Amino acid sequence: xxxxxxxxxxxxxxxxxxxxxxxxxxxxxxxxxxxxxxxxxxxxxxxxxxxxxxxxxxxxxxxxxxxxxxxxxxxxxxxxxxxxxxxxxxxxxxxxxxxxxxxxxxxxxxxxxxxxxxxxxxxxxxxxxxxxxxxxxxxxxxxxxxxxxxxxxxxxxxxxxxxxxxxxxxxxxxxxxxxxxxxxxxxxxxxxxxxxxxxxxxxxxxxxxxxxxxxxxxxxxxxxxxxxxxxxxxxxxxxxxxxxxxxxxxxxxxxxxxxxxxxxxxxxxxxxxxxxxxxxxxxxxxxxxxxxxxxxxxxxxxxxxxxxxxxxxxxxxxxxxxxxxxxxxxxxxxxxxxxxxxxxxxxxxxxxxxxxxxxxxxxxxxxxxxxxxxxxxxxxxxxxxx
Numbered sequence: 144x145x146x147x148x149x150x151x152x153x154x155x156x157x158x159x160x161x162x163x164x165x166x167x168x169x170x171x172x173x174x175x176x177x178x179x180x181x182x183x184x185x186x187x188x189x190x191x192x193x194x195x196x197x198x199x200x201x202x203x204x205x206x207x208x209x210x211x212x213x214x215x216x217x218x219x220x221x222x223x224x225x226x227x228x229x230x231x232x233x234x235x236x237x238x239x240x241x242x243x244x245x246x247x248x249x250x251x252x253x254x255x256x257x258x259x260x261x262x263x264x265x266x267x268x269x270x271x272x273x274x275x276x277x278x279x280x281x282x283x284x285x286x287x288x289x290x291x292x293x294x295x296x297x298x299x300x301x302x303x304x305x306x307x308x309x310x311x312x313x314x315x316x317x318x319x320x321x322x323x324x325x326x327x328x329x330x331x332x333x334x335x336x337x338x339x340x341x342x343x344x345x346x347x348x349x350x351x352x353x354x355x356x357x358x359x360x361x362x363x364x365x366x367x368x369x370x371x372x373x374x375x376x377x378x379x380x381x382x383x384x385x386x387x388x389x390x391x392x393x394x395x396x397x398x399x400x401x402x403x404x405x406x407x408x409x410x411x412x413x414x415x416x417x418x419x420x421x422x423x424x425x426x427x428x429x430x431x432x433x434x435x436x437x438x439x440x441x442x443x444x445x446x447x448x449x450x451x452x453x454x455x456x457x458x459x460x461x462x463x464x465x466x467x468x469x470x471x472x473x474x475x476x477x478x479x480x481x482x483x484x485x486x487x488x489x490x491x492x493x494x495x496x497x498x499x500x501x502x503x504x505x506x507x508x509x510x511x512x513x514x515x516x517x518x519x520x521x522x523x524x525x526x527x528x529x
Contacts, residue, residue: 148472150180152263153209153272156187156279157229160300160312161221161453162461166274168214169465177473181209182266187275188282189230192255193241194262206266218458221315221451229278231414232259233285239414256289263291270472272296274311277304278415280480280496287493292477294468295493300449303347303502306495307482308527311464313350314456316343316448320354323444324392331440335389337379337431341424341443344396345417347502350448351396352509356516361391364427366398367503368511372427375514376434383437393514397421421445463488486525 153170155163167183174181183206184190190205207213207225217224230239234252244258263271270292273283276299283295297304300316320342331338340360344350348365355363361382364370375393383391397420400406407426408418421443428441453461464481467488471479479490503509508528510517518528 148179148269148475150182150267151270151272151472152182152184152206152266152268153225154184154187154190154274155223155225155227155298156273156275156282157227158276158299158449159222159227160298160449160457161315161451162311162457163223163274163298164214164217164220165453165458165461166296166298166311166465167209167223167225168218169462170272170469171209171211171214173466173469174209175211177469182206182268183209183225186226186228187230187279188232188259188273189228191259191262192230192232192235192244194266195243196262196265219452221449221453229413229415231278231282232256233282234414236414256285259286260289260291270294270477272468272472274298276301276310277496278417280304280493281415284494284497287478293493294471294477295480295496296464296468297480297482297496300350301344301347302349303345303500304480304496305499305501306480306491307484308486308525309460309483311457311461312449312453314460315451315454316350317353317357318454319448319450320350320394320444321358323442323447324354324358324360324394327440327442328390328392331392332388332390334438334440335383337383337435337437337439338390338392339424339428339431339439339441340392340394341397341421341441341445342394343445343448345398345420346500348396348399349503351394351399352503352516355394356518358392358394360394361386362393362514363516364393364395364399364514365503365505365509366396367505368509368514369400369402369404370514371402372430373434375427376431378514379431380435380437395424395427397423399423401427483527486527 298311300312302313407422410419
């Protein structure tokens with residue numbers, strides 16, 4: 144079967160993370176060595192949807208041939224040189240429908256999976272390697288159910304793709320967060336303030352949990368556990384008083400919420416049913432100031448968590464996921480997602496990513512009363528504490 148694979152494609156969807164270019168480069172390296180032709184779709188699933196069979200000039204914006212010269216240096220920077228989008232071909236809204244596909248009387252959203260498969264077949268793509276988070280890979284699962292050959296690679300700085308303990312981008316996000324937290328000790332400590340640092344994390348509070356653990360902050364609020372603002376304030380005041388430098392720091396996930404409250408989100412719903420998260424930190428900071436009368440320094444790290452080149456861990460995982468993906472393709476496999484499970488590289492069924500939600504194991508790693516990570520009894524646990 145492996146001998147029939149002559150041409151493959153790769154795409155990156157959803158939010159950018161450091162390590163994507165590393166994975167792309169390694170896939171291209173292995174494909175060329177195996178005498179395969181390889182192309183990249185631009186802007187994730189958007190490139191496939193926008194592709195117009197027979198319109199070569201237009202299609203230069205949708206798909207590009209990948210050669211060694213085109214990828215030789217891309218691993219030196221973060222992000223994805225193929226660009227990305229949040230296009231969901233399974234649920235295309237009217238405003239996102241490509242002009243050449245619009246028809247009178249269409250009922251939206253529209254499932255364009257048949258169009259995606261037709262475009263892949265027109266390009267003579269034997270197999271596809273999508274790299275993405277739970278949203279991007281949820282559509283890969285849809286395409287997998289339609290029978291199209293794929294090998295998926297998980298990435299997301301939230302580290303919340305179900306079926307793997309680690310996703311490309313997580314290590315660098317934690318590295319950036321810990322560095323920023325430690326740097327923020329300077330202004331927060333100098334002014335003897337309460338510091339509140341908001342980190343990305345929609346459904347999973349793992350970035351807040353792990354960053355707070357490694358940076359030794361005083362309290363950490365995570366997406367999985369609603370918090371009591373009055374109790375939190377009392378804890379922060381005590382922490383501040385106990386600190387000889389008279390300051391305190393707390394991290395908070397963007398998906399966190401107060402007891403009885405809602406997740407803070409704004410804007411219109413995207414193609415995967417999500418609104419823009421963020422702002423719970425600012426609301427919490429205002430309430431802490433009102434309750435204490437003390438100044439609060441609020442900092443939303445946002446895109447600083449995912450910018451720049453990948454750290455060594457993300458380089459390692461990106462290269463090895465790419466190698467494993469190509470190993471699978473060369474052995475004729477399909478319908479798989481790369482995974483790190485208990486510290487070992489392995490594969491799971493691609494549909495695994497839609498079979499559950501990955502969240503912090505609160506009972507094992509979090510004190511719901513003290514709002515702090517609890518990491519102990521690590522003997523026998525894998526490096527990522529999963």
